[in-house]
Amino acid sequence: MQSRSTGAYLGxxxxxxxxxxxxxxxxxxxxxxxxxxxxxxxxxNFVPQDVTxxxxxxxxxxxxxxxxLRPLINSVAIAxxxxxxxxxxxxxxxxxxxxxxxxxKAVILAGALAIAMFPPISVVGPLFDMWRTLGLxxxxxxxxxxxxxxxxxxxxxxxxxxxxxxxxxxxxxxxxDGATPWQAFRKIILPLAAPGVFTAAILVFIFAWNDFVFAxxxxxxxxxxxxxxxxxxxxxxxQFTAPTGNIAAAAVLVTVPIIIxxxxxxxxxxxxxxxGAVKG
Amino acid sequence: MSTLSIGxxxxxxxxxxxxxxxxxxxxxxxxxxxxVGAMLLVTVYPIVYAIVLSLQKVDLRFPEESxxxxxxxxxxxxxxDLWWSGVAFTSLVTLVSVAIxxxxxxxxxxxxxxxxxxxxxIRTSVLIPYGIVTVVAAFAWxxxxxxxxxxxxxxxxxxxxxxxxxxxxxxxxxxxLTEVWKTTPFMxxxxxxxxxxxxxxxxxxAKVDGAGPVQRxxxxxxxxxxxxxxxxxxxRMLDAFRVFDSIFVMTRGAQDTESxxxxxxxxxxxxxxxxxxxxxxxxxxxxxxxxxxxxVRGFGTAVPSxxxxx
Numbered sequence: 410m411q412s413r414s415t416g417a418y419l420g421x422x423x424x425x426x427x428x429x430x431x432x433x434x435x436x437x438x439x440x441x442x443x444x445x446x447x448x449x450x451x452x453x454n455f456v457p458q459d460v461t462x463x464x465x466x467x468x469x470x471x472x473x474x475x476x477x478l479r480p481l482i483n484s485v486a487i488a489x490x491x492x493x494x495x496x497x498x499x500x501x502x503x504x505x506x507x508x509x510x511x512x513x514k515a516v517i518l519a520g521a522l523a524i525a526m527f528p529p530i531s532v533v534g535p536l537f538d539m540w541r542t543l544g545l546x547x548x549x550x551x552x553x554x555x556x557x558x559x560x561x562x563x564x565x566x567x568x569x570x571x572x573x574x575x576x577x578x579x580x581x582x583x584x585x586d587g588a589t590p591w592q593a594f595r596k597i598i599l600p601l602a603a604p605g606v607f608t609a610a611i612l613v614f615i616f617a618w619n620d621f622v623f624a625x626x627x628x629x630x631x632x633x634x635x636x637x638x639x640x641x642x643x644x645x646x647x648q649f650t651a652p653t654g655n656i657a658a659a660a661v662l663v664t665v666p667i668i669i670x671x672x673x674x675x676x677x678x679x680x681x682x683x684x685g686a687v688k689g
Numbered sequence: 690m691s692t693l694s695i696g697x698x699x700x701x702x703x704x705x706x707x708x709x710x711x712x713x714x715x716x717x718x719x720x721x722x723x724x725v726g727a728m729l730l731v732t733v734y735p736i737v738y739a740i741v742l743s744l745q746k747v748d749l750r751f752p753e754e755s756x757x758x759x760x761x762x763x764x765x766x767x768x769x770d771l772w773w774s775g776v777a778f779t780s781l782v783t784l785v786s787v788a789i790x791x792x793x794x795x796x797x798x799x800x801x802x803x804x805x806x807x808x809x810x811i812r813t814s815v816l817i818p819y820g821i822v823t824v825v826a827a828f829a830w831x832x833x834x835x836x837x838x839x840x841x842x843x844x845x846x847x848x849x850x851x852x853x854x855x856x857x858x859x860x861x862x863x864x865x866l867t868e869v870w871k872t873t874p875f876m877x878x879x880x881x882x883x884x885x886x887x888x889x890x891x892x893x894x895a896k897v898d899g900a901g902p903v904q905r906x907x908x909x910x911x912x913x914x915x916x917x918x919x920x921x922x923x924x925r926m927l928d929a930f931r932v933f934d935s936i937f938v939m940t941r942g943a944q945d946t947e948s949x950x951x952x953x954x955x956x957x958x959x960x961x962x963x964x965x966x967x968x969x970x971x972x973x974x975x976x977x978x979x980x981x982x983x984x985v986r987g988f989g990t991a992v993p994s995x996x997x998x999x
Contacts, residue, residue, distance in 0.1 A: 421805045428800065432814035435829035435870065436821070438840065442832055451838040498727065501720040510710070511717035517725060524728050526927045528977050530950040531970040534957040535735035535742065558731035561724050619822045621934040622950070626958050637824040641938060653838060660825040667820040675813045678820075682875065683882035 436664065442657035450654050464658035477659050479631045480639035484663070487549055487635060488617035491556035495564050495613045496606060498557070503568030508577060518569075521562035529559065533626040540627055547629045555623045560613040567612060567681045571605025608681035611674055615667065636663045736974060742967035749961035762968035771952065772969070776976070779948040782861070783929040786868040790925060791918075793869065794876030801877065802884045815874035823871060827938035830867045857944045864946065867935045872928070876921055883917025884910070923984040927977055949973050 442450065446459040468477035506514050536555060537546070545551035575598065583593040624638035631639070640659055643652045671678065746758045766772045801811055818826065833839045834853040842849050853859045887910065895905050911918075933950040936942060942951040953973060957966030 418805060421800075421807070424800050425807050425811060428797065428811050429814050431870070432817045432874075435826060435833065436817065438833050439825070439829045442838075453838060453840050453843050455840045498724040502724040505717040505720040509713050509717040509720075511714040513721075517721055520725070520728065523981075524732050526924075526977065526981060527732055528927075528931045528950070528973050530931065530933065530953045531739060531974040531977075532732060532735035534953070534963055534967050534970050535738040536731070537957065538742070538963060539735070539738070554727070555731050558727045561728055565724065615820055621822075621824050621937070622954075625937075626954065637822050637934075640824055640828065653832060656828055657832065660822075660828050664821055664825055667822070668817060671813055671816040671820050675809070675816055678816055679812060679878055682819075682878050 436668075439657045439660050439664070443654060443661045445654060447654065464654035465662070468655060468659055468662075476643060476655065477636070477639065477662070480634050480636045481662070483549070483631075483633055484618060484635040484637075487552050487556065487633070488614050490549070491553045491560065491617045492610050492613045494553070495557040495560045496568075496610045499561055499564035499568050499609060500602075500606060502561075502565050503572050506565075506569050507572035507575075518565075521565050524559065525562035525566075527559070529555070529622045533622060536623075537626055546627060547633050549633050551627050552623055552633060552635070555627070556617040556620060557613075560616045563616065564609040564613050567609040568605055571608070572602065575601045604677065608674075608677040611670060611678055612681050615670070618663070618667070736971070739967040739970045739974075742963050743971050745964050747963040747967075748965075749963060758964070762965050763972070765965060766968045766972060771947070772949075772972075774945060775947045775949045775952045778861075778946060779930060779932065779950075782864060782868065782932050782948065783926055786865050786872075786929050786932075787922065787925050789865070789869050790873045790876045791922065793873045794880055794921075797873060797877035798880035798884055801881050815877060818871050819874040819878075821871065823934040824938055826871045827867055827935040830863060830870070830935075831939050834863050854940055855944065857946060860940050860944050860946050864932075864935055864939060867939075868929060868932060871935075872925060876925055879917060879921040879924070880914065883914045883921075886917075887913045919984065919988055923981065926980055926984070930977060930980060949976070 438455065441455060441457050443464050444460045444462070445452070445457045446461045446463070449457065449459050452458065469475045473479050502517065505511065506517065532555075536551075540546040540548075540551045545554070577598070579597050579601075580593045583597050584590060588596065619637070620635070621637045621641070624635045625641065628634045628638060634642075636659065640656055643656050643659070743762050744757060744759060745755060746761075747755050797815060801808060801815075804811060831854075834841045836842055836850055836852050841847060841853075842851055851859070853863050891909050891913075892905055895909060900908065931950050932948045933954070936946055936948050936951055937954075940946045942948075942955070947955075949969070950973065953966055953969040956962050956969055960966070
């Protein structure tokens with residue numbers, strides 16, 4: 410056991426502060442920049458001297474034609490749709506792998522792993538060409554397809570790990586006790602599977618929310634451009650004003666949902682991230 | 690409650706077994722088909738298509754000049770300095786960032802594993818860099834090091850007008866810092882999960898035998914952590930090799946900081962040269978395969994092929 414002396418506690422407190430400092434400095438810096446006025450944005454102070462919310466409000470001026478609203482809607486819609494489809498497809502596959510006996514299980518898992526390691530840049534050229542031919546270039550579908558595919562391995566591995574832990578015999582036990590198959594599924598299996606499905610959904614959403622390579626190669630306008638891509642192409646109000654404050658404000662806005670996710674679901678995220686990788 | 694009845698349903702009639710097996714397989718294939726189909730459509734088909742494109746001259750700015758050119762595109766790429774300096778820079782970013790991540794990640798994992806209190810707080814904080822959008826992280830560090838508005842140049846010991854992005858090696862340091870900051874938590878979490886599988890009794894026994902903390906780490910932790918360590922290293926190496934977002938935001942490849950992914954992007958999307966760009970894509974794919982091969986064959990990395998099976 411650890412010796413719980415005062416020295417040990419001081420040591421851990423110091424370690425804790427180092428980790429907090431590590432994690433939060435860049436985030437706080439962005440918050441600080443986003444609150445600075447145009448006159449003080451270049452003052453290099455870590456703490457803003459003059460505070461304004463203008464950087465945030467200008468992002469939404471002009472409604473759908475504003476710099477951020479449309480990309481924000483695109484990001485949320487594309488990530489959500491990709492998440493729902495990926496998790497649904499991955500649930501089917503993971504159920505088959507965890508529960509059914511069939512040849513080719515190992516091939517599917519190995520293939521999924523290979524795709525998890527696949528360099529996206531190797532397929533953007535062909536996808537760019539294919540999507541232009543098929544009319545999917547610069548559309549939601551054109552981004553949803555690669556997102557859900559590249560997220561499938563993560564979702565399948567997470568769900569297989571969770572599904573293997575479910576005591577499936579309870580389903581039969583419930584049926585023997587008089588439950589219909591639907592009742593047995595809804596009342597027994599669904600509540601047991603839900604945490605795993607939810608974990609997979611969070612991981613897929615974070616993946617789709619984060620992507621940049623596909624977002625800048627397969628879109629050309631705000632019709633389907635997501636926030637990371639829009640950020641990289643942000644223009645200042647005039648040629649001579651650097652949009653630092655606006656970029657920082659937009660960056661803070663896309664970070665907020667992630668921080669909320671992490672605060673609420675940290676246990677699940679950790680369980681999901683490590684499910685496939687270590688237990689195997 | 691009904692423990693006795695468990696398993697009754699699975700006692701199949703022996704005569705029906707093969708019929709049941711067939712039905713089970715059919716169901717399994719139907720359940721797997723959509724996911725497998727999607728994965729093939731977006732990876733295998735495009736990579737084959739990339740190989741086909743790479744053997745042709747396809748320049749969208751000069752569509753009338755298209756045609757089969759054999760291995761000319763590969764010859765052009767492989768004989769260009771730009772490609773080799775890109776490979777060298779990408780390899781350097783990969784090796785340096787993963788090496789630092791390994792050391793920091795191990796320290797972080799040990800802190801989380803042995804935490805006396807505040808474990809949840811630490812875990813929440815390290816997940817923030819993991820969850821943050823890479824482009825956002827890149828902007829945060831870019832603005833921090835920006836000589837016009839960043840706070841870094843106000844720190845003691847740093848020249849006030851240091852142009853971090855005006856020189857290859859200072860830009861390299863900031864890129865490394867961004868990559869390390871963003872991905873160390875992932876490394877730490879994988880190592881932490883590995884640490885949790887080590888039997889505490891071993892440490893007690895070693896303590897009784899007089900082994901110090903360093904000896905315990907080298908003789909118990911490291912050898913037992915090796916499988917988890919290799920998987921984490923493989924994942925991170927392949928991920929680091931695709932480095933794109935942070936370089937795109939910070940330098941766009943200026944000052945000789947072009948990674949192979951940036952190179953591919955420039956050929957494919959900026960210059961619309963699909964033939965040459967596809968040759969770059971295929972070569973990147975080959976390099977990634979090579980890294981995976983070295984890990985699996987060379988180091989005996991046990992790739993988790995049975996996800997979660999104990």
